[in-house]
Amino acid sequence: MKADYKKYTLYFKFEAGTSRGVLTQKDTYFIRIWDENNPSCVGVGEANVLKGLSIDDREDFEEQLQKIIQKIENQTLSRYDLRHLPAIAFAYETAQKDLQNGGKRIIFPTKFVEGLHQIPINGLIWMGKPDFMLTQIKDKIEKGFNCLKMKIGAIEFQQELDILKFIRKEFSDKDLILRVDANGAFQASEALAKLNQLAEFNVHSIEQPIAPKQWEAMHELCEKSPVPIALDEELIGVFSHTEKLELLQKIKPTYIILKPALLGGFASCEEWISIAEKLQIGWWVTSALESNIGLNAIAQWTSSLPYCGHQGLGTGQLYHNNIESPLHIEAGFLSYQAQKSWQMNF
Numbered sequence: 570m571k572a573d574y575k576k577y578t579l580y581f582k583f584e585a586g587t588s589r590g591v592l593t594q595k596d597t598y599f600i601r602i603w604d605e606n607n608p609s610c611v612g613v614g615e616a617n618v619l620k621g622l623s624i625d626d627r628e629d630f631e632e633q634l635q636k637i638i639q640k641i642e643n644q645t646l647s648r649y650d651l652r653h654l655p656a657i658a659f660a661y662e663t664a665q666k667d668l669q670n671g672g673k674r675i676i677f678p679t680k681f682v683e684g685l686h687q688i689p690i691n692g693l694i695w696m697g698k699p700d701f702m703l704t705q706i707k708d709k710i711e712k713g714f715n716c717l718k719m720k721i722g723a724i725e726f727q728q729e730l731d732i733l734k735f736i737r738k739e740f741s742d743k744d745l746i747l748r749v750d751a752n753g754a755f756q757a758s759e760a761l762a763k764l765n766q767l768a769e770f771n772v773h774s775i776e777q778p779i780a781p782k783q784w785e786a787m788h789e790l791c792e793k794s795p796v797p798i799a800l801d802e803e804l805i806g807v808f809s810h811t812e813k814l815e816l817l818q819k820i821k822p823t824y825i826i827l828k829p830a831l832l833g834g835f836a837s838c839e840e841w842i843s844i845a846e847k848l849q850i851g852w853w854v855t856s857a858l859e860s861n862i863g864l865n866a867i868a869q870w871t872s873s874l875p876y877c878g879h880q881g882l883g884t885g886q887l888y889h890n891n892i893e894s895p896l897h898i899e900a901g902f903l904s905y906q907a908q909k910s911w912q913m914n915f
Contacts, residue, residue, distance in 0.1 A: 612668025614660035681872035713900030722754025855881030
């Protein structure tokens with residue numbers, strides 16, 4: 570077995586605002602694996618690291634990645650080696666499945682890949698000045714999205730409420746589903762008051778209203794909030810079955826958000842799903858600013874699951890220099906146009 574990796578810098582089409590700052594570019598890493606007796610068949614996976622968020626956001630990341638590459642070639646890699654490197658675990662799991670399926674970026678052979686199934690997705694509204702956010706909203710609605718997710722927490726809260734009010738004047742909750750994502754921006758002491766205000770606009774859910782690792786405060790919010798709460802960053806760094814069960818039993822959210830690159834790949838996410846469903850907790854899948862390599866893998870995996878509702882898989886159009894792929898977004902659905910080919914320069 571042979572393996573290598575390539576660093577690749579993605580450039581945003583606009584300044585993408587979050588509560589943690591503004592993004593203009595991000596680095597990602599592609600892992601390739603192949604049998605030296607058949608070098609034309611190559612499996613590719615993406616190790617996607619988010620600054621300040623991923624567990625594997627560390628100064629020696631490339632050193633760790635090179636160690637994993639060596640273990641792959643020496644066939645000494647174990648699950649333990651990847652336990653605290655979730656982005657690399659996701660990339661390796663993807664590359665393995667790709668190689669097993671012929672090195673054609675087919676990770677999960679489903680009807681989605683055959684072009685016979687589409688995935689409903691939410692339109693993502695990035696933070697910025699009110700005019701910029703309103704422009705995004707109008708654009709997404711004109712393109713046929715009936716579910717929007719709005720990033721909040723970076724501008725004045727009243728301005729965000731005004732934007733929601735504007736949307737609801739035009740579209741009722743029967744016509745348009747509204748999700749919001751605070752990325753942990755609210756202080757625990759003020760969160761419930763803000764959630765009560767958000768409830769006036771029939772918000773479907775809010776992702777991570779307060780910063781993670783505040784289990785008592787989050788549990789209390791989940792009990793009292795008129796807006797259903799979804800855990801996102803709270804799940805990062807929680808690896809064992811026992812830890813996952815303890816977290817969900819303690820906090821008791823309405824939903825959890827699954828991001829394979831941050832949570833350690835598909836098998837880890839499927840364990841989260843199994844635990845959540847036993848506790849009657851809902852879930853959906855979201856990409857985490859991957860290129861189309863990672864997004865493709867996540868979309869194919871999602872299509873293999875018995876999901877319901879809109880998924881967060883609309884990030885493929887963010888970059889000037891994304892990898893050309895068969896992925897296609899139209900009228901609020903993500904599809905795979907099998908007649909199109911992948912254009913990869915590495």
